[in-house]
Amino acid sequence: MAAVTLLGSTAVALGPAPAVAAGTSSDVDAPVVTSTGLVDGQIIGRGQRLFPSWTDDSGVSKVDLLLNGAVLRSYANGELDRGLYLTVPAQLHGTDADVTVRAFDAAGNHGEATSRVHIDTEGPHATLSPPFGSFVSGVVTLTAIDVSDDLAQISLFDHATGREVAKTTAAPWTMTWDTTGRTGGAQVHFELTDKTGNVTFLYGSYAVDNTGPAITGLRFPTQPDHTVVDGRIKGLSRLTAMVDGRSPLERVEWWVDGTLRSTSRIPAAGSYPVPYFDWDTGNENRTAVLEVRAYDILGQHTTLTRRVVIDNTGPAITQITPGNRALVRGAQFKTTVNGSDPSGIREAYLSGAFSVPKTPFTVLASAGKDGLRTLTWTLTDRLGNTSTAQRVVIVDNTKPKATITKAPANGAKVKGKGKVKVAVSATDRNGISRVELLVNGKVVAKDTAASYAFTVNTARYGKKIKVQVRVYDKAGNVTKSSVRTWRR
Structure with a gap:
């Protein structure tokens, strides 16, 4: 049968095909590989799809992929549309x-074609800042x-969502990650991809803190110095x-009335001291506004404000008994x-x-000898x-003198x-209170006015x-006269 070639819409007879000897193929032309998918001198990584x-003239039915003369894999006709995948052993790194x-x-x-390439099977590397384990916020x-x-690309994946949250493809190789609203550990990983497609995975976590420090207490000194209450x-x-x-x-930071007065620095490592402020309040009585501002290493801060009364005045003494120059008697x-005091x-x-x-504050004081006693x-x-307040009292433990002068x-x-008259003479250096x-x-009968008569x-x-008379002095000391017995 003659071969026919269609040119446009006209059929042209080319004559009968030449006879082929029995047992021999009519296709003697080998395929021509026009490109390997690579170019000489190209750098390739651990995995490469070609x-x-x-x-x-009759079509390709199979393709072999070879590396340094060794067949890596054979691909049938139905697999060729997805390309050829070249896997390079790690030990060939740095070789041609x-x-x-x-x-x-x-x-x-x-037919075949060969490209001479340079092998790069090592993944890219980088150092992250801040490093894994760091505290971050915002x-x-x-x-x-x-x-x-x-290095060609860095991608950041958040394990909480499973999504890529940041990517950079050029220097200075910076990314931003919005952690607003989160607090706690965040598991992430970075994918570093180089120009040949090699990928390095970096896994780790960050401590996310978007709450800032909390001032849970402000302690004022107590016993024994009694400086703040x-x-x-x-x-x-x-x-x-x-x-x-x-x-x-x-x-x-410690602020007083809007002025920074002191800063307590916390060392990055080692002991964790309690922040303190030695506040010299001066001698003026006033009300001051104290602010305590606590900053964490992320720059977040919290402020606690308190109004503090500065009191340098002692209690007001309102009453002392006995009264001034009062007469007292007895051993005690x-x-x-x-008194009163706002503090x-x-x-x-x-x-x-x-x-x-407890008030009123009470003491049994020793009287001592007769005379003036200062409290x-x-x-x-x-x-x-x-x-401090003083009070002078008069100690009087001497009995008054009493004599019946007329009776x-x-x-x-x-x-x-x-009716019988009785006259009495009563004397005391601090005065007579009454005669009975x-x-x-x-x-x-009683008489409080000298001379005393009944x-x-x-x-x-x-x-x-x-009949008898009894005399009291103003301190409460008492004297009795002898008894006189009358008959009627």
């Missing part, structure tokens, strides 16, 4: 190698340094701050003091003795401020009905009348 090209593509037609004819800038010369303060006082946070603390006498009163002290711990009371508030004598007989007349043991109505008593 798309070679060839021609053949021959990559051959050998094409076969159905008749077994084959929008984080990540930078790759000390990168391979052939309930937001009130005096003199030189050491304040300490309790700070918690996920990220390490970097510093604590009770003395009290009352509270911690103690009251009198000349060698502390009082009972010195000292009140101390809870900040250590003191106030019937002891054993005298008096009228059954009538006792008849038959009962008080029947009248006894004899008709009101029995046949025997016992």
Whole structure:
């Protein structure tokens, strides 16, 4: 049968095909590989997909891929549209190698082409900043340094979402990662790809902190220096701050009335000291605004503000008993003091003795010898401020002197009905309070004005009348006269 070639729409007869001897193939032309998919001198990595090209009058049925003369894999006709995948052994890194593509037609004819390439099977490298394990917050800038010369791309994947969250393809190799709203550990990995397609995976995690430090307490000094109580303060006082946070603390600033007064620096490693501020408040009474600002290593900060009353004034002493120049008697006498203070009163002290711990503050004081006795009371508030007040009292343990100067004598007989006069002389250096007349043991009259005189109505008593006077001085000392017995 003659071969026919279609030119346009006209059929042209080319004559009968030449006869072929029995048992021989009619296809003697080998395929021609026009490209291996590579070029001489090309750098290739560990894995490379090639798309070679060839021609053949009857079509290619199989292709072999060879590396340095050894067949790596054979591809059938149905697999060729996906290209040829070249896998390079790691030990060939840094060497030159021959990559051959050998094409076969159905008749077994084959042709091939070879490209000499340079092998690079090592993945790229880089150092990340900040490194894995670092604390980060907000929008984080990540930078790759000390990168391979052939680095082509870096991608960041967040394991929480499984998605690529950042990518960079050129120097300075920086990426941004938005961690806003997250706190806790974040697992990630970086994919570093070089120009040959080699990939290096870097796995790790970051500590994400978007909450900042928390000031959980502000401690004012307590016993024994008593310098600060309930937001009130005096003199030189050491304040300490309790700070918690996920990220390490970097510093604590102490501000007074808008002015930075002190900074507590926290070392990056080693011991974790408690931030403190030695505050010299001065001698002026006032209210100050204290701010404590805590900063973590990420720059996040928290502020605690307190109004502090500076109190350098001692308690106000409002009352002392006994009164000034009051008369007291006995081996001991009770003395009290009352006072007030906005910071509270911690103690009251009198000349060698502390009082009972409640108001009015009370002490049993020793009287001592007759005469003047000075009481010195000292009140101390809870900040250590003191106030002192003195009181002079008169100790009088001497009994007054009493004499009946006019009255019937002891054993005298008096009228059954009538009135008998009794006159008394009473003296005391601190004064007489009163004179009492006792008849038959009962008080029947009192007199507080000198000279002291009484009248006894004899008709009101029995046949025997016992008369006596009792004298009190102003300190409470008492003296009794002898008893006179009258008969009527």
